[in-house]
Amino acid sequence: MSRVRRVVAVGFLSICCAGIGAEPARLPADQMAKAIRLDAISIPTPGELFTALEKSGKINWAGQYRGPMPVTYSNRAQIALNLGGLIADGFIAVEAKDGQQVKNIGSDIIKLAKALGVSEKLLGRGSSINEFAENNEWDTLQEELEATQNEVKASMQSHADQDLVILVTLGGWIRGTQVVTSAIVQNYNEQSAKVLRQPALVHFMQSKINEISPELRSEPLVKDVSGELGKIEKLVSSPPGKTPDIEEVRKVNEAVGKMMQEIENKEAPK
């Protein structure tokens, strides 16, 4: 019997045993409030979001590409937000199984990361991304992108740039949500729209932004993005079991599209 089958067989027995006579246990509210919340495990990657979206049907991932973006920003918050967005673009190119696009994005990720002064080790990641893209190793590429994102964040933390980490995460979430809402609007179905309900996730990112230094928080771009995030939290806070309709999805798409435009175009003053 394979290892997975053994696992599932044991699991089935556990479910049966747990189901005999007992009411499911409940967590008290104070324990839930005290639960650990970590960027590395509480915030899903763009890859997870795209995997969920694909369950409802084939997605035209290549149709979600955006044009080349400048990699010459000088504002660090703007670089961090765009870096997150580019990493999400990398996941999109992997979903599209487009090796050349993955290589182009990988090269831009390295340029932006270097502009933030992150570790030289990232150059090695760039080579790996190229190699995996040439060999069509899509699963490995997805892992490599995730590892690249984590390495960027770890390097930021070691350079006392931890305030920028949440901006990388946020940039990725905004770009991922823009792509997903665009795909859902193009071909609406309830199953795909279900992925948009994420009130706690948006709330968590907002709370992390509130923890960054007052100087960074008062930068116009960060201030605008934070303000928009508050509006988006309301849009993605439907009750459990209620699926957003197409108009609600369109509203989220417009809101994240506006944020993305600002992140890409606005050269925020230092």
Next chain:
Amino acid sequence: MKRSLLIPLSVLVLAVSVPARGDTDAEVQARKDALDVAAAFSNDGFKIRDGHWCGIVKPHDHSLVAVNLYAGNQYWFSAGATEPAKKIAVSVYDETGKQMTTESYDNAEKAAAGFTPSSSGQYFVSVDLLEGEESSFCLVYSYK
């Protein structure tokens, strides 16, 4: 490269390449054990998330982490603990605190819970010490 080779290779890379700053030796070992459990699900197409949560499990106490899951995806939450833990369990609760029905894998100081959410949103994953004394643990998750 063949998938059968890629899975153990990627688990090895995850285990050795990105140790979080501050992880103790016990946490590194617990993480390796958690990744061993998760590797079994990789054979079934689950991708291991490059992130982990290490901490301490105590008797009669839930060690809880909040996660945000997507309807449509399937998840496995895999945990490993070190001595003196003898037996641990992993459970999943929804945002109201109600325990979810999960598939489960229990093997002494290693355990996992498999869950497919019907609604997207926040869930809580609990690692509980069933037998033994306070010890280090680590949790990873995988999805497909």
